[in-house]
Amino acid sequence: MERLQGLKCRECGRSYPSSPVHVCEFCFGPLEVEYDYELIRQRVSRARIEAGPKSIWRYADLLPVELGADGEPVVGPAVGFTPLIRARNLADELGVKELWVKNDSVCHPTWSFKDRVVAVALGKAKEFGFDTVACASTGNLANSVAAHAAEGRLKSYIFIPADLEQGKVTATLVYNPTLVAVHGTYDEVNRLCSEVADKYRWAFVNINIRPYYAEGSKTYGYEIAEQLGWRAPAHVVVPCAGGSLITKIWKAFKELRLLGLIPESRTSMYAAQALGCGPIVTMIKNDTDVLVPVRPQTIAKSLAIGNPADGYYAYRVAKDSGGHGEHATDEEIIEGMQLLARTEGIFTETAGGVTVAAARKLIEAGRIPRDEPIVICITGNGLKTPDVLHERLSVDVTIRPLLSAFDQALADLKSKQGEK
Amino acid sequence: MARMRVRLTFPSELVQQPIIYRLVKDFDIVPNIRRADVRADHGWMVLELEAAEDGLERGVAWLKTQGVTVDPIERDVVLP
Numbered sequence: 001m002e003r004l005q006g007l008k009c010r011e012c013g014r015s016y017p018s019s020p021v022h023v024c025e026f027c028f029g030p031l032e033v034e035y036d037y038e039l040i041r042q043r044v045s046r047a048r049i050e051a052g053p054k055s056i057w058r059y060a061d062l063l064p065v066e067l068g069a070d071g072e073p074v075v076g077p078a079v080g081f082t083p084l085i086r087a088r089n090l091a092d093e094l095g096v097k098e099l100w101v102k103n104d105s106v107c108h109p110t111w112s113f114k115d116r117v118v119a120v121a122l123g124k125a126k127e128f129g130f131d132t133v134a135c136a137s138t139g140n141l142a143n144s145v146a147a148h149a150a151e152g153r154l155k156s157y158i159f160i161p162a163d164l165e166q167g168k169v170t171a172t173l174v175y176n177p178t179l180v181a182v183h184g185t186y187d188e189v190n191r192l193c194s195e196v197a198d199k200y201r202w203a204f205v206n207i208n209i210r211p212y213y214a215e216g217s218k219t220y221g222y223e224i225a226e227q228l229g230w231r232a233p234a235h236v237v238v239p240c241a242g243g244s245l246i247t248k249i250w251k252a253f254k255e256l257r258l259l260g261l262i263p264e265s266r267t268s269m270y271a272a273q274a275l276g277c278g279p280i281v282t283m284i285k286n287d288t289d290v291l292v293p294v295r296p297q298t299i300a301k302s303l304a305i306g307n308p309a310d311g312y313y314a315y316r317v318a319k320d321s322g323g324h325g326e327h328a329t330d331e332e333i334i335e336g337m338q339l340l341a342r343t344e345g346i347f348t349e350t351a352g353g354v355t356v357a358a359a360r361k362l363i364e365a366g367r368i369p370r371d372e373p374i375v376i377c378i379t380g381n382g383l384k385t386p387d388v389l390h391e392r393l394s395v396d397v398t399i400r401p402l403l404s405a406f407d408q409a410l411a412d413l414k415s416k417q418g419e420k
Numbered sequence: 421m422a423r424m425r426v427r428l429t430f431p432s433e434l435v436q437q438p439i440i441y442r443l444v445k446d447f448d449i450v451p452n453i454r455r456a457d458v459r460a461d462h463g464w465m466v467l468e469l470e471a472a473e474d475g476l477e478r479g480v481a482w483l484k485t486q487g488v489t490v491d492p493i494e495r496d497v498v499l500p
Contacts, residue, residue: 011455022494023493023494026454027454027455027466028425028454028455028466028467028468028493029455029466135499136497136499137499137500138498138499138500139500140500141499141500159498161498186498187490187491189498190491190492190496190497190498191492191497193497193498194492194493194494194497197497206494206496206497206499207494207497210494241496241499241500242496242499290457290461290462292429292431293429293489293491301500302500303500305496305499305500307429307491307495307496308495308496309494309495309496
């Protein structure tokens with residue numbers, strides 16, 4: 001793979017050949033994929049991308065994994081190229097001129113943006129010759145790894161905390177992975193998985209394959225730019241858990257500019273986190289590069305990482321891009337989910353509620369101007385975790401199967417709350 | 421001998437304490453510090469710890485009782 005130069009430490013800059021490693025042996029800093037952009041520039045063009053498949057693989061020239069001999073992706077052929085929706089109703093509600101929703105709640109096959117990173121990670125795992133993949137997860141990542149492993153004919157081990165809700169367990173078990181439920185605290189499960197990854201020769205997607213896995217998130221940014229007519233938006237609001245996604249969307253825009261695929265422009269990046277687990281946003285608000293770990297206490301489980309590995313880099317992107325960050329309370333998260341649903345017909349998970357709520361607050365505070373293009377990033381589907389809304393929503397009216405009963409109920413409803 | 425690569429995060433009240441010294445002295449752990457940032461109100465350290473397995477386990481458990489956050493160097497291994 002000529003365009004892939006290898007891996008480079010983000011801290012000390014040491015180079016490594018492309019291999020399944022993720023940490024610099026000298027300084028223990030994280031490794032990142034390095035490309036030969038001159039070579040890529042000679043090959044890539046808007047026309048070449050537009051002629052590609054309607055999936056993340058239209059950007060294969062910018063990803064660290066090779067397509068198969070038949071030109072088809074090795075794993076995850078239909079991942080990505082999700083809708084970018086002009087959200088006019090939500091724009092009216094928020095009082096802004098141009099608002100877009102990048103909707104990965106309908107990403108194929110497991111309804112979250114994790115499908116992007118996992119497709120790239122498992123493709124790379126196969127390229128490295130692994131026959132077994134693994135991850136430790138409480139939700140979307142587990143679903144995605146299990147699904148892609150099934151499709152890619154890979155064995156998979158999924159580690160979960162033993163007290164995980166049955167609904168989430170089923171949504172992973174159905175793909176027939178080996179599911180390992182671990183008793184213990186989050187820290188104990190975390191440490192065990194790190195040790196397992198060290199001992200067994202498996203492709204642990206967010207450990208030894210992490211540099212490649214993370215690159216899959218760039219496709220979210222490429223798609224935004226292409227779907228906007230080959231331009232980067234002025235403002236992007238991104239939910240943050242580990243902090244990788246915001247850095248990779250930022251990187252995607254930088255790469256597209258470097259390659260001459262979009263014009264020079266400034267994009268401000270905004271981090272959205274729950275108040276009960278918002279260490280990155282706290283850094284941004286306090287203007288400090290020191291990340292203070294927290295114990296997550298939020299309904300936004302899909303963003304609940306108390307000591308995010310890419311927290312510092314996420315903070316830097318928000319600062320360097322002229323963006324900012326905002327927290328959302330649990331109450332605001334629910335309101336955000338409901339707001340997106342009732343204005344745009346999109347049912348997002350709590351992470352999306354965080355993003356909508358944070359965007360609203362950033363706009364109201366004047367951090368995001370009302371007259372410039374804004375993209376908000378919706379990264380997961382609400383149907384996976386509807387429980388958070390159960391206490392908030394109820395049937396409007398229950399009637400006997402008679403037209404007269406309905407007529408009466410309708411009249412009562414109209415007089416009570418106005419026509420819906 | 422057992423080895424462990426960890427990231428230690430120190431709250432402000434521990435910044436002035438000789439935590440690493442105690443690891444060496446009380447648990448016979450050999451620390452090999454690769455990167456660190458210690459300030460008046462906060463500190464973190466990325467290092468490799470080497471010791472007999474029992475000493476390593478007891479040392480890490482002691483760190484936690486002192487209020488030090490101990491993570492694998494990858495930090496967020498369990499992801500949502």
